[in-house]
Amino acid sequence: MTKGICTAAGLLLAILALSYSCTKGSQDVLGGGTCDTVGMKYATDVVPILTNNCYGCHGTGNTAGSGGILLEGYANLRPYVVDGKLVGNISHAPGYNPMPYGLPKLPDCEINTIIDWVNNGYLNN
Numbered sequence: 753m754t755k756g757i758c759t760a761a762g763l764l765l766a767i768l769a770l771s772y773s774c775t776k777g778s779q780d781v782l783g784g785g786t787c788d789t790v791g792m793k794y795a796t797d798v799v800p801i802l803t804n805n806c807y808g809c810h811g812t813g814n815t816a817g818s819g820g821i822l823l824e825g826y827a828n829l830r831p832y833v834v835d836g837k838l839v840g841n842i843s844h845a846p847g848y849n850p851m852p853y854g855l856p857k858l859p860d861c862e863i864n865t866i867i868d869w870v871n872n873g874y875l876n877n
């Protein structure tokens with residue numbers, strides 16, 4: 753009887769350990785996997801990055817942290833694309849103001865997402 757419980761418990765532990773390592777394995781693959789930065793679009797790809805990292809200082813009604821620089825909305829963002837400051841700032845290129853201000857550089861995947869959109873003509877798409 754005791755032995756039976758032990759075997760069952762051991763089996764259960766083994767299954768748990770296996771399924772845990774499997775889940776972890778697939779998450780690792782997803783996390784470190786491919787970064788798709790082809791055909792990036794303004795609304796679906798660029799805006800979420802800006803929302804998470806930039807609108808805190810550059811959002812509508814929320815520009816106190818940047819001295820009034822508004823980047824929310826296509827028409828407001830566009831001039832900073834045209835003058836090269838958007839890409840220069842997020843790439844931390846020499847001579848530009850590194851953004852997000854006072855915070856670590858964005859992950860390469862997010863920078864490349866924005867660069868792809870810019871290189872494809874920065875459409876309001």
Ligand code: HEC
Binds near residue numbers: 808823853
């Ligand atoms: C903590 C506040 C803060 C955050 C977050 C922030 N910025 Fe800024 N941003 C500033 C300030 C302050 C300035 C004005 C810098 C200056 O003129 O010295 C600025 C200026 C800018 C400008 C205007 C051009 C220039 O360099 O003067 C652009 C474009 C810009 N930021 C892009 C971004 C982008 C893109 C993000 C998100 C990836 C971002 N910022 C996140 C504070 C912030």
